[in-house]
Structures are given as C-alpha cells and as structure tokens.
Amino acid sequence: MELGPYLLFASLEGLVHAAVLSLIALGLSLVFGVMRIVNVAHGEFFMLGAIITWWVSSFVSGNPAIGFLLALLVVPIIVGMTAVLSDWLILRHLKYDPEATIIATIGILYIIQQFALMTFGPDAKPVEQPFNIRLDLYWFGFSAYKFFVIFSAIILLLAIWLVMSKTKFGLILRATQLDSETAQAFGIPISRVYNIVFGLGAAIAAVGAILIVPIQQAHYLMGGEPLLLAFIVVIIGGLGSLKGTVAAAILIGMSDGIISVFFSPNIAKILATLLVVVVLIIKPNGLFGTTKT
C-alpha cells in the first residue's frame, strides 16, 4: 500500500487501540495514584469483563445491539463488585504494603483466570458486533463499529474527567491521592475510598473490554498483553495524571501501529518494552518511586 493511505490506516487502527488502552490504563493509574499499589490482576478484570460480556449477550437472542447494551449496564457492576470484594477480603488485610500487594494480586490474577477457565472453558468466545457495517475508504475497508469504539472511549474519558475535576467525589479522590493521612484527618473514610477506587479501576477496565470484545474475542488468557501495555502507558504517562495517561495511551497505541509500518512487529514490541525500562532507569524515583525511609 502507498505510504499515505498506509499511515492513515495505521493511525485509525492505532486510535482504536489507544482508545481501549487508555481506559484500561486509566483504571490502573487511578488505583496506583490513589492507593499507591500496583494491581497485577488488572488485566484479569479486563478479561473478566470480556467473558461476562459474552455470557450476558449469549442470553439475548435477536439484535446483537440489545445484548451489547445490556452488557454495558451489567458487566462493569459485576466486575467492579469482584474487585471490591477482593480488596475487602485480601488487600485491606495487607495494609497495602507494596510488595505483599503485588504478590497477592498475582495470586488474584491466577484465581480469576483459572476461575474463568473452569466456568467458561478454554475456547475463544465471539461476541457479535452491535452493528456490522463495513465502510469502504477507497484504499481499504474499515469497520464502522471501530469508529464507535473511538467515539465511546472519548465520551467516557470526558465523563471521568468531569467526575474527577468537578464533583465532590473527585475532590475526595484527589485529596487522598495527595496525602492520605491528611485526608483521613479531615474525616475522609480512607478504607471506604480505597475500596471504591479499587472497584472503579476494575470497572473502567471492564468497559474497555465490553468495547473490544465485538472486535476481538473473549478468552481466559487475554488479560496478560493489555496488562503489560497498561503498565507501559502508566509509567510513561505519569501517575494518577488523567491527561498523562491518555496522552501516553495515544502515543503507545498509535506508535504500536505506526512503528510496525517500518519495523518488524516483534521488534516494535521489544522497543516499546525497552523504552519503559529506559524511562524507569533514567527516572528511578520518578514515576513509580517508593522510597523507603
């Protein structure tokens, strides 16, 4: 393909990728920003969102859009509640010690993943697109649904931004993020906030999953790749920063597409991973810095 249309195509694909990635990464970043913990099980909440979307939509016959809407309503709640439960049962008792939390969330990762395997089986589950329209853009075709994904993600990100910056709830989150001890002194119920944030982070990832399953399929092993990418995004974008995360997601999502125009895709992945290492090494205490004193 000629370079011009090729780049256009890669950018469009990159935007779809970036849209979903920014939602996943935002969930991760929110949890890290407010609670100062790394949730390794985040990818599995995404996977759970995808599989439950399949499960919910398989109950609905007829127009696939109905199942899709139903999933949008139900799935984030189910996934969010699962996360709230795991915080309440496990993480809370670890007092959010960084290392213990990482080990525990690795445990949660395996449990959710294997639970999905036991319950829903090992096969990839297709979910029908709510509408199946192919747009012919002369050089190549593009699914109208993919535009819808980009559009929905933008709406959602705006909504999250509004909540974070304009509401009292957002204020509480920002205060907790800044200094949890002082926030507690001002009467903010920190443990409740943590509980909600952990659930919210998972629910946002689940929304990303709902948007993506009609394009990809739900599979119990699908959580690993987005987790790694979300890490990369969060590290590059800076913590707890909504804008930074979204900007980094666009950068990573787009570059993954565009780098692979020029390089072998495997090399592209290796380079992206290397980039994170370099960022972390150059700013060792910067983005993820937890200094022990």
Added chain:
Amino acid sequence: MDILNDELLYTENLSKNFQGITAVDKVNFKINKNEIRALIGPNGAGKTTFVSLLCGRIRASKGKVFFNGSDISNLPVYKRISSGIGYTFQITAIFSNLTVYENVALSIKNRRDKEKRSIIFEVLNKVGLLDRVSQRSGDLSYGHQRLLELAMGMAQRPKLLILDEPTQGLSDLEIENFKKLIKDFSKTMTVLLIEHNMDVVMSIADKITVLHFGKIISEGDKHSIQSDPLVQKAYLGDQC
C-alpha cells in the same frame, strides 16, 4: 589547609534546592574536634537535610564539605562513613530481625573477630545492654532500641557522630542516662546533635547552632543563644 587547626568538619556555601524550595541556603558551618555541638531550629528549618548533606545521603546542589582536612563533597555515602562519620537516624533504624549482638557487629568493619567481640561487649556494657546480647533486637523496648542505636554508632568508632533527635520518646530517667553517655562519648569523638529537648541541649552542648529557613541565624554558647532576639523570634514565630 592548616594542620594545626583543630577543625574536624566545615562547609562552604552548602546549599540544597528541592524543586525550587531552598532547604539549605549557603551554609558555612564549622565543628571542632571533641566538641559537643547542638543543632537546633524550628520544625522544617532544614536540620535533617543539612546533616544528610554532610554524610552524603542527599547530594548538595551547591557548596562543599570538608572533613578531617579533605574535600568529601563528591564522595559517596559509604566512603564518607568509612572516613569517620557516624549517623543515627531520627526514627529507630535497627535490623529488628537480627540479634543485638549482630546489630552491633554490623557496625564494625575490617577488624579481626577477637577485636570485634571485645568492642561489641565494651559498647554494650557502656549502654547497659550486655544482658540482652542475644535477644532479637525487634523485641527490645523502645528505650533499649535507642540505646542499641547509640551502641551501633559508638562501635563504628567515628571521628564525628551525628545524632538525629536521639532523645525523642524517651523517659526522663532514660534521658538522664543518655546525657551521661554523650558526655562520655565526647572524650573520644566529636558529637553533632540535632535535638528538640532544650534541657538536653543546654546541659550538654558546648556550642549551639541555630538553623532557620535553611540559614544559620545564630551560633554560640547557651547564654548567647538564649538571649539572641533572632532566635526568640524564630521560635515564637514558629509556635504561635
């Protein structure tokens, strides 16, 4: 350098900026051998930052540190420590899963086993922890943990021992005991003491330095400090 001069450590325009905030501002500080010096100042005056600059935990933005006649400004922490600076933390910092003996043993480097043992027993005897030598240090009472830290500092045999708020949280009785220990130390080493407890400062310090907003605002013996209006203002301003 003048060899006859008995300065142990001095700084030249030592400064530290944290993202635009000047925590330590062009400090020229000097401490003589076998002196007990107290460093005081209101909360946030930059005391801990200043001593951190001395031992290298924090890199200075500008300025130099001279110790025992040589410029140590570019040495890493462990080399400064090896050259004879000891430091005890403001919060208790012991290896709580190791025994009292092991804790002190870790402070002694490059010595033969036999020599090491005798130093350990000597310092533990001095601070009064000899009977707890094989106890897990995390199981000690708070007061004893502070004493253990002191023992660790002593066992290092530093030329300069920096003590960051060593009496915090101790009972009156323990503080009395502590004052005696410091007096005893100063026979063999120089002590730089960050301290809030004015009673301790006034009763053991040979000289007092007052830091405020990262600058030395006053220096001298206890009488001149007590009567210095700048110091009074700094403290009153802080407390009101």
Added chain:
Amino acid sequence: MRKDIILHLSALLILFLLEILGIFSEYHQGNFARILVLAAYGVGYNILFGYTGLLSLGHALFFSAGLYASGLSIYHLDYNIEQSLFLGICISALISLIIGFLALRTIGVSFMIVTLMFSQIAYLSILYFGSITRGDEGFVIQQSSRVFLSMDLSNPKIRYYSALLIFSLCMLINLWIAKSPFGRVLVAIRENSDRALMLGYNVKLYKLFSIIISGTISGLAGACYGILFGYVGASFAAVSYSIFPLLWVLIGGAGTVLGPLIGAIFMFYLIDYASDITDAYMIIVGVALLFVTLFARRGIIGELRFRYYKWIS
C-alpha cells in the same frame, strides 16, 4: 551453629538415602530429579529475594540465559557437557551483571517492573530470533549429547544423583553465604538498606553481587535443566517461570536455606494432585500465593525458625 550444619547436611543425606535405598518409585524419582533442579533455581532466587530483600519478577531471564546458552552451544556448536555448562554459567553471570547494573538504578516497585520488562524482552527476543532458537517450539538436546564423563545423564539414577549434586552445591553456597559476614550485610540491607548504607556499606555493590550470585545460580539451574531433561524452549522464559521461584521461596520461607526445596516439593506435588481433579490447576498457585501473603508471611521454615528453632539458617 553445629546443630544448624548437621540439619542441612542430614537433609542432603536423606535425599541421598531415598535414592540409594531404592525408596523412590520410578515416578517419584523422576519428579524429585526435576524438583531438585528447580529448587536450585529457587535457591538462586532466594539469595536475592530472601536475603537481600530485592523482589525480582524477571528471574526467568537468568534461568533461560543458562538454559539457552548451554543448550544452543550443544545444539549448534557441538559443545560437550562441560563446555556448555561452563558457557551457561559465564553467560548467566554476565547477563546478571548487566541487568543488575541497570536494574539497580531503581528500587522498590520500579525494580520489580524493570526486571519484569527485561525478562519480557528476553522472551520476545527468543521468539524473534527463531532461526537460531527455534522459537516457541524449542529444540531437543539429543540423548547422545547428554553424556558427562561417559555417564548417560538420561539414565534415571545418574540424573537423580546429578540433580542432587547440583542442588547440594547451590544449597551449600547458600548456607555459606548465610553464615558469612557477607550474608549478614545482605540481611542488613534487606532489613533496612538506609541503615546499612549509613553504617558505611556500599549497598549498591552488595546488591549487585547479590544479583550476580543469584542470577548465576539460576542460570546454572537452567543449564542443568536443559542438559538433564533434554529440552530447551521459550516457555521457560515466560512470566510464570519468574513467578514460580518466588512462590517456592515464599512457601518454604524467604531467607531460609531449606525453604526453596520445601517450597518446590510442596508446590510440585500440590499441582500434581490438583491436576488430577481440575484442569484449572494453576488456581492452586493463586490460592497458595494469597495464603502465604495473608497468613504465613514467613513460610514453612521461616515459621519454624521464628517459633521454635531460632538456630536454623
């Protein structure tokens, strides 16, 4: 002190007797040969995590460095076992030096992520250079190449003794470190690295040494795994092989000499039995991780030491 050494030597003696008295069934003999090599890997991990307090999520990199260095040298260059083992050790030492040098510029959570990312890069590279490494499919080290001093390493008895030898070597190194002043300093760094620094220790250098020792032992285990079991493949470089040693060490007891062995035996048989009941046997790994973090932070040996036998290394 003496009790302690007797305990560890008798553990090795038991492992020796189990074999020489023919107590093992063939099945368990094979399993234990595997477990011993994996436990040696766990010992390597423990040096860094248990003693120095650095949590790496990328040790599969070191394991596979040894595995691939020795395996590829046999496969492509017809090295014999001695040469390939030597190469495996050198390469993993070199890689641990480089990774250590870079990764130690970070601490805490960043360190975990950087190690994770490095091992991800290694994994992707193994796939990328498929023409050399045979990618995900891996390759076989032929039985005819697996002969050491005219002993056939694929013979179950010889394999068991070789595995025991490797494990004993690694364990004794670990015991020696635990008893040495060097080991004390590592523990001091784990307990409070700032304090260790302020006692005048070059903490970074100690950490670097710790990574090199840890990475080299892991690489040795990897090289032996390939040589004893005849297969080299990319799945050994995947994330789960970084998680396993963490799990063994946590279960057996971080910072204990016998911990990795106990943890590896425990997890191996737990998974073995669980896989008879369910396909989702990895759920056991998850539950075990949660269990140790919630209820048994010290692990089995660590708990014994804490409660009853303070003299255990």
Added chain:
Amino acid sequence: MKKNSKSNLSRRKLMKSIAAVGSISAMPGFVNYSQASSSAPIRIGFQVHRTGIGAAYGRWYDRTTQAAVKIINDSGGINGRPIEIISEDDGTDPKRGAEALEKFANQHNCDVAFGTLFSHVVIGSAPRAGELKLPYFVVSEGHHVASGMLNRYTLQPGITDVKSQVQAMAPFVKNNLGKKVTMVYPDFAFGHDHRDYFSAAFESQGGEIIAKVPIPPTESSFSKYFPKIPRDTEVLYHVMVGPAVLTFVKELGEFYGSKGPKLFGFIDSVEAVDLNTPGLEFLDGSYFWEGNPRYAQDNQTVHDQFYRTAVGVDKNGASVSDPKDVSTYAHMFGCWETLHIIKKGMEVSGYSDVKDRSKLIEAVESMKNMPLSQAHPQGAKIFNGKTHQTFGHQYISKMTNGKLVLAHTTSIEDTFYPDEVDYTKQSF
C-alpha cells in the same frame, strides 16, 4: 475424564485382586488364569491440550479418541483386550507435557503414549519418551519427527506433516490462483515451517513469493499487518493458529471486502470457527487446505460417514448436539487413525506387555500401505518406517455459499520428499 483416571486406578487395583483370586482358584472347571490376565486392558496414555492455547483442538482430539476407543473395544479390543485411555492435560506446555509422559510410564504403567498437536509440546516431551522407552505416537503434523530431531520411540503414523502438506499445495496455487504470492503466517516455528517449505516448493514451480508477513504469536489484533501486503499480490496465502483466528479472518474481511487478492488459506486460520459467523461472507470463493474435508461432500465415502457419525459430527462439521460447536475436523482424524495403527501394530507384533514395546515399534515401522478403510477414513496413506512419518492425500476446498466444497485432491506422491533420517538405525 480427569476423574476417570482416578477411578481407573482403583479399577486397576480391582483387576489385580481379581487376577489374584483367579490364581488361587486356578483349577479345572474355572476360568483359567492366563485368560483372566490377558484381558487386562491395554493402557494408552493420552496427552491432551485441555488448557492453554491448544484447548479447542484438545477437546476434539479427546472426543475423537473416545469414539475410536469405543469402536475398537466394541469390536473386541486389541488382541481381545480392551483399551483404557488415561488422559492427562499438558496445558499446551512442553514441561507439563514431559511430566505427563512420566506419569504415564511410571505411575499409570501405560503401554504406550499418544496424542497432542502443538509442536513445542511434542518436542518437549519426545526426549522423555525416548528415555522412558515409551512408544509415543504423536498427532501433531509437525515436521519434527521426519526431520530426525526426535528419536526411535516417537512416531507420527496417523497424519501427514506440514512439510508435505505445504509442498503439495504449491502446484495447485500456481496453476489455478496466481504466480505472485504474499504469505501471512504466525511468527514462530509452525509459521516458519510454512514460510520455508512453501516458498521453496513454490519457487521451484516457477512462482514468486513477493512478501512475507510474519505476525507475532501474542497478537490479538491483526489489521495493522494487512497494509504490508503488496498491491500486486495475486494470491494471499494465510495461516494462523490460536484463540484469535476468528479476529484474524474478520479483520481480513473488513480490510479487503470483496476487492482483495485471491485467498488461499490453511484451514487452521478458521479451524473450530463457524464459517457462517457474520463478517466472514468475503471468504466465499476462496480456497482452503483441509487435512480432511469438514463438510460432508457429495461423494462422501462410507468410511467418512462412519467416522463422522461415531465421533458425533454433523454434515457441516459441527457437533451433532451443538451446531455452533465446530470441530477441528482437518486434524482430529489423526487420533482415530493412530489408535487403529496402534491396534494393528500390537496385533501383528503379538504385544502382551511393556517388554514388547520395541516389537511394537518394529511392527509399526514395517507398515507401508494403509488403504482407505474404516481405520483410515481420511484416505489412503503410505507410511515411511525409516522416518516414522506417514504421507497421505491432501484436500483443497473452495468456499461456496458458506460451505467448503472439495476442489482438488493431491496425490500421495505430491507429499513425498527425500528422507532426512533413518530411525531404524537407532538402537532401542
């Protein structure tokens, strides 16, 4: 199935005690001891991908195996002894695979081991099979057996390998579809086999490979690779495996619509995928390699009919109980045929217990022609005892109105290539 292996164990104990009782009561008038002993089951360890990326294949390999065992047991078993299958999940992981073989040999006392598709599992397990001296019959289609990489205990008598499959496609592609081919394949060993063997065969036919597009195995979205396909491509050769195959073909459809180059794919790209999924309409008119035609053809043989019914597959290649549950029809016949070959080998060699394992291997090595029959429903095969690899007909089907219609059948000779190894020279 898992639970079965437990109960099998206790059944084995039961058998032993029956045998013991038999020996005590071995007197005239009673069923004699030797008969009781010889009816102990033949134990076949079945290594199966229940989890991991191979799970869709594993499920159907399992069903086919159970069906074949039922047929064989109903018709008298092997030498009058029933087959007992002991299944073990290999997690589509080489290390687990090797451990499974260990269990078969040492814990369950299996006579032989069998199964598994993904090459890395076979390659990881085969050395163990050689060491355990456990005959290991694989159904993998990998070229690893015939390449000489494995050992005398590993055989692949039931399915043609990828080198043969791929080279047999080259003449058809060149003569019917076009001379300029772009290949899209997974960027790991399986895909590299396709890349290497097809391009060699195709170029020797006078065709040209104008681009090669490898796709990383971890990829879950493929669109961004399609622009790498040059515009002047006449034929797009695609092969993809793993859980994301449906995404792959769907995105291919979105990208090209009906305007793209001619498509020639390996059925792996849509194996276990319902071809009537919305978005796949564009595949109409494209060609697929099939190991065994998924849809029952008009000229279906009685053997295929029998096999299809026995396994429980309908005429569209899906499960009779769930039309959405599409089989891996192109590969799974290998399990059926391999079990029949084990049966025949055991019967010819007079196999009675594990000490006869080498006799069994020699018996299989001396097999050559395997005619189309109930034992070989996919078609006739020629087995090469030296390379331990079988060679058989390959099928090319055209997608017509949502169904795959057989368009061409290659000869067995098309799949031949020079021997790369002689396993019979290796000692046992």
